[in-house]
Amino acid sequence: MANRAVPQRPNGQTPGKICQFKLVLLGESSVGKSSLVLRFVKGQFHEYQESTIGAAFLTQTIHLNDVAVKFEIWDTAGQERYHSLAPMYYRGAQAAIVVYDITNQDTFERAKNWVKELQRQATPGIVIALAGNKLDLNTMRSVQTDESQTYAYENGLLFMETSAKTSANVTEIFKAIAEKLPKNETTNTAGQGRRLVESEGANKSLSSCCK
Amino acid sequence: MTEAGEENIVLEGFLCPICKVDFGVDLKLFLHFQEAHSEDQDLVKSFKDLFGKAKEKILKNDIGKKEERHYVWEPQEIGEVQSHFQYFKHCRNKWVEHFVMETNKTVVRLEKLLCNLPQDPNKRKTHEQTIVHWLDGKDVTRCPDCTKSFNITRRQHHCRLCGSIVCHECSCFLPLAKAYETINETAKNQLTSLTQSSPSFRLCVHCGQVLENREQIKYRDLKPLMCDYYDKIIECRNKIENDLLIKFNQTYNLLKEGESSYLTEANRIRSDIVKLAEAIDALSNRILKLENDTNSSKVTTKNIRLAMIQCVQSTVLAIPALPSLKEIEEIAQRKREAAEARLRNGQDLDKPKISQSVSKRHSTQKNEIKLRLEDGWSPVTNANVNSDNPVVEQMNIIKNYIKQAKEAYRFDEVASLERNLQELNEEYFKMQNDSGNMPGYSTKN
Numbered sequence A: 001m002a003n004r005a006v007p008q009r010p011n012g013q014t015p016g017k018i019c020q021f022k023l024v025l026l027g028e029s030s031v032g033k034s035s036l037v038l039r040f041v042k043g044q045f046h047e048y049q050e051s052t053i054g055a056a057f058l059t060q061t062i063h064l065n066d067v068a069v070k071f072e073i074w075d076t077a078g079q080e081r082y083h084s085l086a087p088m089y090y091r092g093a094q095a096a097i098v099v100y101d102i103t104n105q106d107t108f109e110r111a112k113n114w115v116k117e118l119q120r121q122a123t124p125g126i127v128i129a130l131a132g133n134k135l136d137l138n139t140m141r142s143v144q145t146d147e148s149q150t151y152a153y154e155n156g157l158l159f160m161e162t163s164a165k166t167s168a169n170v171t172e173i174f175k176a177i178a179e180k181l182p183k184n185e186t187t188n189t190a191g192q193g194r195r196l197v198e199s200e201g202a203n204k205s206l207s208s209c210c211k
Numbered sequence B: 001m002t003e004a005g006e007e008n009i010v011l012e013g014f015l016c017p018i019c020k021v022d023f024g025v026d027l028k029l030f031l032h033f034q035e036a037h038s039e040d041q042d043l044v045k046s047f048k049d050l051f052g053k054a055k056e057k058i059l060k061n062d063i064g065k066k067e068e069r070h071y072v073w074e075p076q077e078i079g080e081v082q083s084h085f086q087y088f089k090h091c092r093n094k095w096v097e098h099f100v101m102e103t104n105k106t107v108v109r110l111e112k113l114l115c116n117l118p119q120d121p122n123k124r125k126t127h128e129q130t131i132v133h134w135l136d137g138k139d140v141t142r143c144p145d146c147t148k149s150f151n152i153t154r155r156q157h158h159c160r161l162c163g164s165i166v167c168h169e170c171s172c173f174l175p176l177a178k179a180y181e182t183i184n185e186t187a188k189n190q191l192t193s194l195t196q197s198s199p200s201f202r203l204c205v206h207c208g209q210v211l212e213n214r215e216q217i218k219y220r221d222l223k224p225l226m227c228d229y230y231d232k233i234i235e236c237r238n239k240i241e242n243d244l245l246i247k248f249n250q251t252y253n254l255l256k257e258g259e260s261s262y263l264t265e266a267n268r269i270r271s272d273i274v275k276l277a278e279a280i281d282a283l284s285n286r287i288l289k290l291e292n293d294t295n296s297s298k299v300t301t302k303n304i305r306l307a308m309i310q311c312v313q314s315t316v317l318a319i320p321a322l323p324s325l326k327e328i329e330e331i332a333q334r335k336r337e338a339a340e341a342r343l344r345n346g347q348d349l350d351k352p353k354i355s356q357s358v359s360k361r362h363s364t365q366k367n368e369i370k371l372r373l374e375d376g377w378s379p380v381t382n383a384n385v386n387s388d389n390p391v392v393e394q395m396n397i398i399k400n401y402i403k404q405a406k407e408a409y410r411f412d413e414v415a416s417l418e419r420n421l422q423e424l425n426e427e428y429f430k431m432q433n434d435s436g437n438m439p440g441y442s443t444k445n
Helices: A033-042 A080-091 A105-121 A135-140 A145-154 A170-180 A192-208 B026-036 B038-073 B085-114 B121-131 B176-182 B188-195 B205-220 B225-256 B260-288 B295-318 B325-345 B358-375 B390-407 B411-434
Strands: A018-027 A055-064 A067-076 A095-101 A127-133 A158-161 B171-175 B200-204
Touching: A018 A033, A018 A080, A018 A105, A033 A055, A033 A067, A033 A095, A033 A127, A033 A170, A055 A080, A055 A170, A055 B390, A055 B411, A067 A080, A067 A170, A067 B411, A080 A105, A080 B390, A080 B411, A095 A105, A095 A170, A105 A127, A105 A145, A127 A145, A127 A170, A135 B225, A145 A158, A158 A170, B085 B121, B085 B176, B085 B205, B171 B176, B171 B205, B176 B200, B176 B205, B200 B205, B225 B260, B225 B295, B260 B295, B260 B325, B390 B411
Parallel strands: A018 A067, A018 A095, A095 A127, A127 A158
Antiparallel strands: A055 A067, B171 B200
């Protein structure tokens, strides 16, 4: 038990910077937000993923050189009924992944709307990534890569086509976000005292978002 | 001549309409009228004009009225629909009944005729006459169909089914074989004995048409066997092309990446495709062997067979052979080694390249599996959080999450979640203030 409390980082790594970021997933229902996150966090894929209720919470840390980037991921429900919750989660977020389904043009249009909403109402400087999910269904594609690539370029978004099923580009997209995020503000030296710093950490990330 | 009676005078002859003098000849009257009453002509003309105008007006009125009548229909209520289907059905039913009765009568008579039909022509004639009353030839002088009169060259003939008289041109023949077929009797022994003597019945065009229609209705809904087979072929083909081939390609690509667990699945899909291809082959062969009367259908069956052979060949040959388990494991091993080598060098972490290429994706993913297994955490969403209000629902979820995070000693997560719960609380009370009566939220933990 005590072991589980401590290991916020893998053994053998020299302690370095830890950055914590809030990341939110947005997009039409059943485009694969939860699958994408589950693949990233647990390496799992469920063919029949249950639809999310409200917003699910997951955390995952990736290491870039000696910097540990910890993502607090809010995986929002795509269903219309929960849209009122979305603003609460993207408001303080430093990063967002807007997901659409490459086999469904409508979800791409919905993704564009999410991007617009984020650009208007989310934290200025939020890193937005556009993910065209279900790349494994490439044969049934209806949104062309060029189209979304151009759209992403014009709006300054990170863009990748992913597949939670085959795990294509899943880690890559989080990595790309981690690289783009500024890493100079929240610096924590890891160690045993980590678990006591929770209030401190809380204050810091509070100051970093626009509330 | 003029007859003078003081009161009721009836004048006859060429009278001037104005001075009422008889002129005897029309020319004289004409001249008199021109000379004496030329000025009155204007009057007449004006009268005529008056009448003309009145006529015009009345006509106009009539038209106007007609238009008005039309206009009455216009302002109907929008969306009002009147169904004439019942009326249509009524009319149609009458017709159908009439038609069915006619047909049945004809068939019943035909059945009676065919029952115990004698071979001898004379006996046969009397037999026919006992079943159907033949019209007397004296009463009919003209063919009722073409209205040409009968004589030595245009002789009278009786329709064996209704007994009416027609000429040769207006009659047709029903072969005995077909007659038996019509009443669903395959009495071949009778048939052979009868064929030499008199092979057919003479019918009037009307009765012939009735029987013809009946045959057509019988075969209308009957699809040729070829269509059945062809539909089945198309079904198989669609399944291969739209479902199985796609699945196969997906699993095949996974195998090529070293995922050996998909081997049985791929094998199953492959054998399914082959089975369906065999089915297509067999069906098309059966189509080819169907009996065909016309040349065009022979060509059709041949073409179908050729197309299907080509289709089967192209699909079956296009399926790549599956790699063996050993090969897959070799691929996986090679990838693992490459990934480990890269991990040792640390290149990938220094400069992570985002690429869509399969091999790179695989290796980078392998690099981070270590990190992911140690760090990824997610609480389980309790399904029992339902509420009318999504915010309340979410609060219940978060409370559950906090509990799980505490149990897992994830205090960073606890902090974040508590912050979120706080926000949700604020949001909830804001909502409650906005609209006084939100569904109740219990504050107990």
